[in-house]
Amino acid sequence: MPVARARKRRWPRWTALGLALGLVAGAVPGVLLRELAPDAAGRPAASPDRRGTAAERQLAERMVGQLDRQGAALLGGDRTGFLAVAEPAARPALTKRYAALRALRVTVWRPAAGGVPVAVDGRPGEWRLPVTVGYCFVVPGCAPSTTGLGTRWRLVGEQPRLLAVEPSRTDPTGVRPWAVDDLAVAVGKRALVATTPAQRAKLPGLLAQAEAAARVADRYAVGPPPDRYLVYYAGRAEWQRWYGGGRPKWTAGYAVGVGGDRHDVVLNAQSLAPGGVDDLLRHELTHASSLPDQGYADHADWWLVEGLAEYAGTDGQPVDRYDGLAEVRKLVRGDWAGRLDALAPADDASDDRVGGAYGVGYLAVRHLVDRYGEQRVLDFFRAVVHERRPPAEAADEVFGDPWSMLHDDCVAYVRAAAG
Template sequence: MPAAPGRWQRRRSLWVVLALVFVLVACGVPGVLLVGLVGDAAGRPAAGRADDPATAAGRRLGQRMTAQLDRQASALLGGDRAGFLAVAEPAARPALARRYAALRALRVTVWRPAAEGLPAAVAGRPGEWRLAVTVGYCFVVPGCTPGSVEIGTRWRLAGTEPRLVAVEESRAKPAGARPWEVSDLAVAVGKRTVVATTPAQRAKLPALLAQAEAAAAVADRYALAGTPPDRYLVFYAGRTEWQRWYGGGRPKWTAGYAVGVGGGHHDVVLNAQSLAPAGIDDLLRHELTHAASLPDRGYSDRSSWWLVEGLAEYAGADGQPVGRYEGLAEVRRLVHGGWNGRLDALAPADDAADDRVGGAYGVGYLAVRHLVDRYGEQRVLDFFRAVVHERRPVDVAAADVFGEPWSALHDDCVGYVRAVAG
C-alpha cells in the first residue's frame, strides 16, 4: 500500500543527525541567559603561575561578567523577568524577553553555564568583548543530568559594569539553534513528555500531548541507558521553524528526527508540513524510541543504520502483524529492484527517492522483527547495546548474544525479508 505522506522522511533525518557523530548540542539567537563561570576561567590563574597584566585584566572583566550572569540566572529560575532583563542593554531585551518566556514555559529547573576562556575583543566592534559559554540545563525535572548548549555572548562596558549586548546564534553541529533560543513557544507538559510548538499552532497541543504520552509508554520499553529519559521533549515545527530549528537543512522528504543534546537527552522534532494526522502516532513511537535507545553520543557507523532504524520501526509498529506494516509496497519495490541483499549497505543516500527510503526502513524493520520473533525482545536489545552502545563488531556481538555466526543470521534475516516481499 502507498506510504502515508512524509512517512519515510522522519527516519532518514535521524540518521543524518546521528551519522554526523551525534554530539548533540546546539544553540541560538541574540539574548541568552548565563550563570556563574567556573574554575580557573572564572578569574584565577593556574597554580604557581602569575598572570601578565593583560590576562589579569581579562580575568577581572570575566569576573564582572560572571556576576551579571549569576544575577540573570537567579532571576530566570526565580521567575523574575525584570531582573532577567536588567543585565542587558535595551536593544538586547526583546530577544531576551522571548528567551525568558520560552524557557519559563518549558519549566526550566537548572541553568549552569561555564566560561570557555577569557573575554576577547570583538573585531570590528570597538568597545565590545565576546565571552564563550557552555550552559547545562534541565527542564521540568530538577535532578536531571543536564543537556548542554554552546553560546557566544557579547558585552559592552557601561562605566565599570559589563552590559549584555547580544547572544550569538550557535552553529555547533549537528544540533544547531534550539527552538527555545529562536522562537516564541506554546508548551504542554505531561507525565512523560513535554510538547512545544509556536503560538499559531497552540490549538494542536492537547492532541499532540496525548499522542506523545501514549508513544512514551512504548518507547520506555527500549531504554538502554538504565532508565528511560526523565522527559521526552517534542517540538512541532511549522514551515519557518522547520528550516531554522536545530540548524534546518534536512532532506526534503524529512518528516521528523531525533537529535542528541547532551546529558543523555535527545530532542524530537516533527515537521507539521509533511505529516498526515494518521501518521503521527507511529512517527512519535519511532522517534521517541530513538530518544530512549540511542547512546548519548549517538552512532556514526553507517553499517548499523538498519539496526538503529529497524528497532525504531519495530517500536513504531507497536506489535501489529507484519502483513499490516504500511511500508511493504516499498519493500517489495526495493527487493525486486536491484537491492544487493546487504543489511550493512541499506542506508539511503541523502537524495534517495521516497520509495528507496521507505523500502530501506521497511527492510530494517523486517530484519529486526525476524530477530525478535526468533530470540525475543530482550536479546535483540542486548544485541543493539553491544553493536550501537558498546561498538562491538557485529559478528562478535552476534556470537556473544545469539550464539550464532553473524553471516548465517544475516542471510537468515535477508531470506525472511525476501519471503515477506514475495
C-alpha cells in the same frame, strides 16, 4: 526519521545519520554528539580555548557573574531581574527567551565561559564572550543538556552590560527553538510538547499522542529511559530555522542529541498526515530512548538503529499490515545486494528507496525479535550500537548463534515477507 509515503506518512532517515559521526560529507544529523560534558558541579566544561591574560580572565569572570545573576532570576521567576543585566536594546529578545524557558519549566540554568572575551573590531568598549549553558526542563536533578551561546557586552565603567545573546556558530546541533521563537508548551508525565503560539490549539492532542508514544519508547530504552521526552512541533518557518534547518524534502521528523543522555524530537507539521503522527512519535521517541548520547559510530549499523525504531513504531501490528511492504518488494527485486550493512540510503535516494530501506531494517529486527525476544535484541543493540562491538562478536555472545547465519536468515525473512 521517516520517509514520504503518499498514502500515509513521511518517514525520514534523519534520525539515523549523525553529523557528529562524520560518515557522509554534507550529511546533516539526527543524532549529534553532546557539545560539552558538564563538570562535577553540573556546569558545562569550558572549551580548551586560550586562557588569555589575567585581565581578560577577570573580565570573563565578571561577565559570567552577570549571567549567574540572570540565571538565578530565571529560575526564580523574576523577569525584571533577568533583564536587569542587559542594555535596553537587548531586552525584547531576552523577554521572548525568558518566556519560552519559563514555559518549558526550566529547572537548571548554569552558564560558563567558553573562552575569554575578545574585543569587537571597530566598537571600542564592546566585547564578545562565547558561553556554554547547562540546562534542564521540568526535572530539577537531571544531567544537564548543553548549548553554546554567543554573548556581546559593553563595559560601563567596570561593569559589563549585556548587549545581545546570539546562537553559537560552533554548536553542532544548531539553534534551539527556545532561543529564537515564542513557544506554547504542554507538559505531561513523560513528555513535553512545544510549538508556536499560532498552533497552540494542537497541543492537547499532540501531548496525548506523545504520552502514549513515550510509554512504548520506554520499553525499548537501552539503559534508563529519558526523564522526559521533549517534542517540538514545527511550522514551515520554524522547520527551516530550528536545529539548523536544511532537512530533505521528505523529512517528517528527527531526533537530535543535546547532551545529558537526551535527544530532542522535532516534527514537521507541513508533511504530517493525521494518521501518521502516532507511529512517527513512537519511532522518534524510540530513537531518544535507545540511542547513545554521542550517536553511533558505524554507517553499517543503520539497519539496526532504524529497524528497532520502525519495530517500535508499528506497535505490535502484524507484518502483513506494515505500511512499507510495497517499497520493500521494489527494493529487494531491484539493485539491493542483500547486505544489511549496505542498506542505508544515499542522500539523493528516491522516496521508494528510502522507504524500502526502512522496511528492510524493520523486517530484519522483527525476525530477530520473533526468534529471540525483545530483551535479547536490545542486548544485541547495546553491544553493537553503544559498545561498538562487531555484530559477529555480539551475536555469538547474545544469541549464541553465528552472525553470518543470522544475517542470511534475516535477509531470507525479508524476501519472503516482501512476497
